[in-house]
Amino acid sequence: MKIVVLYGGNSPEREVSLLSGKAVGKALRRKGHNILLLDTAKNTFVKNILKASPDCVFVALHGERGEDGIVQGLLETLNIPYTGSGVRASAICMNKIVTKKILTYHKIPTPAFVEVQKDKCPRLPFSFPAVVKPANMGSTIGIKVVHNKKEMLTAIKECFKLDSEVFIEEYIKGTEVTVGILGNQKPELLPVIEIETATGFYDYKAKYTPGGSRHIIPARIDKKIVKKIECIALNTYKILGCSGFARMEIIVRKGTPYVLDVNTIPGMTDTSLLPDAARAKGISFDELCEKIVKLGIERCQKQKKE
Ligand SMILES: Nc1ncnc2c1ncn2[C@@H]1O[C@H](COP(=O)(O)OP(=O)(O)O)[C@@H](O)[C@H]1O
Ligand SMILES: [Mg+2]
Structure with missing residues (x-):
């Protein structure tokens, strides 16, 4: 089969994705498939997918614009089969x-949580320690365990620099x-x-x-x-x-x-x-x-x- 492996991209998880993509590409080559690796950080990747006209695209991207339904939507529009979850589950x-x-x-069951409004001090329905998290990141980026209100407010501020949606979770x-x-x-x-x-x-x-x-x-x-x-x-x-x-x-x-x-x-x-x-x-x-x-x-x- 002809398979395009999409990897890299511009998300904070780029480096991990480069490793995943290379490993997947090698594995599929060993299985006898015709492999083309394309880095989605270069916007020529769409043109190159169309040119390759593959049987399937292996999406080896992590994080935003890769794991979040955006690339999946593009591939749906192009009518090209791709690996993993569809647009909705990815998003x-x-x-x-x-x-x-x-x-x-x-x-x-999932840890109890509260959503945080920007510039507002949240009321926690659970006690410290708690975990401050951005809603849309991976690889533990921006996640912080906090033990008191002061640490919590600092962590929230830092988190909002990374993401527009932040929440606090009970520490399990x-x-x-x-x-x-x-x-x-x-x-x-x-x-x-x-x-x-x-x-x-x-x-x-x-x-x-x-x-x-x-x-x-x-x-x-x-x-x-x-x-x-x-x-x-x-x-x-x-x-x-x-x-x-x-x-x-x-x-x-x-x-x-x-x-x-x-x-x-x-x-x-x-x-x-x-x-x-x-x-x-x-x-x-x-x-x-x-x-x-x-x-x-x-x-x-x-x-x-x-
Ligand atoms: N509520 C929690 N209680 C205890 N440890 C946590 C909690 N949330 C996250 N962690 C720790 O942080 C890691 C990363 O958190 P996770 O929510 O999985 O984010 P990511 O998307 O970055 O993987 C977890 O694997 C775990 O070790
Ligand atoms: Mg995780």
Whole structure:
């Protein structure tokens, strides 16, 4: 097949996306496909996609203008099949406030939160420590744990420099896990991974420096709780309308799994979390990348029939 891999872009997660794109490109080449890598930071990428006329586009972009439905909308308009979630699920999952509101409506546990109005001091319905977050960022950019009002106000100010939407979340002290899911109509679960970090905070440094975190498969968690995590992850995937693949981030406190974050384009280097989980299930990185492409084409064909 002829496959265009979109990577790079201008989001703060550009560097991670360059790594994901290169790894995916190599994997698909090893599978015998004809691969063209295009960096969306260069605006010639649209012209080059049209010129290539690929069977599918593998979207290996993270963050804004890549993971948020914008590129997905472009590909819909061009009528070219692409990997991962469609426009709506991508847009929903990129915004943590919108995601949390939908999860709350469906009674899926997520940490308690309040939206912050600019230049207003929020009233917290929970006690410190709390976590100040921008609604639309990834890779822990702008996220800060605060222990008192002064720290909170400083963190809010900093956060508004990055994003126009900011919220504060209850700090959940517990075990952090992540669950990868693959599929369209009948999504399948990958093994739950427990994430162990030196600091207890899975931040940019822990994510991207060697030895910054440890992936523990299978998670050292009671089987009954693992079932609960899996059920919540799968429901989250379906409710938000994800397709192809996604990775949920969850913190478990006293047996309750709280959904923190849904990544519709999780890191895709061969040591990233979702590929690690797939490997534990016997799916190699190369097979995983090819499977994601096939799921993208399948979703597009189904959409055309409808
Ligand atoms: N409410 C919370 N309680 C405890 N730790 C949190 C909380 N929110 C975030 N964290 C920590 O910060 C990391 C990044 O937060 P997350 O909401 O997943 O943002 P990102 O989109 O940057 O991945 C999490 O993986 C976790 O380690
Ligand atoms: Mg996260």
